[in-house]
Amino acid sequence: MLKILTDLIGALLGLIIALPVLVIAMILILIFDRQNPIFIQARLGKSKHIFQIIKLRTMKNNQITPLGNILRKTGIDEIPQLLNILFLQMSFVGPRPLTQADIERLGWNDTYHATRWNSRPGITGLAQLSPICHKKMSWFLDQKYTNCQNILLDLKIILSSIAVLFVGKKKAVQWMHSNRNHAGTR
Secondary structure (H helix, E strand, O other), X not given: OHHHHHHHHHHHHHHHHHHHHHHHHHHHHHHHHOOOOEEEEEEEXXXXXEEXXXXXXXXXXXXXXXXXXXXXXXXXXXXXHHHHHHOOOOEEXXXXXXXXXXXXXXXXXXXXXXXXXXXXXXXXXXXXXXXOOOHHHHHHHHHHHXXXXXXXXHHHHHHHHHHHHHHOHHHHHHHHHOOHHHHOOO
């Protein structure tokens, strides 16, 4: 319950603070990419319930646009997901929500992988902070988070994710994994 309340308050404050940046980004997408700035896609959330994830559009004709590249690197494209948090479909921290096609491609559509959907998906998570991008590592880290989640771990993941923007992923990941005992990530 504390996590839900924290998510709701954080998402509401985040939307209020980020609103000017969001509006400017949407206008720039309209001007430069000449397309709807909002991207909506079906994803699987907690208990595999389907919901519509909301993001800023960063691609055109299956290619990342120059503006989209900037939006992705800064995380600005993720700001609309704060609405998904307010709708209780997502959390700040948790396994990333996947499409049905992703689940099938990864081979995670069986009972062995079912525990991944025991928690709400997140905007960021342990797997997103991993220096290794592989389905086995993602699965391991998603399971680790699902089994060890707590408010201190969430805070460390959020701060590490923000640090990526300023110091790069390598240094943020090093900080995330230092003093692991304090965050419950043994």
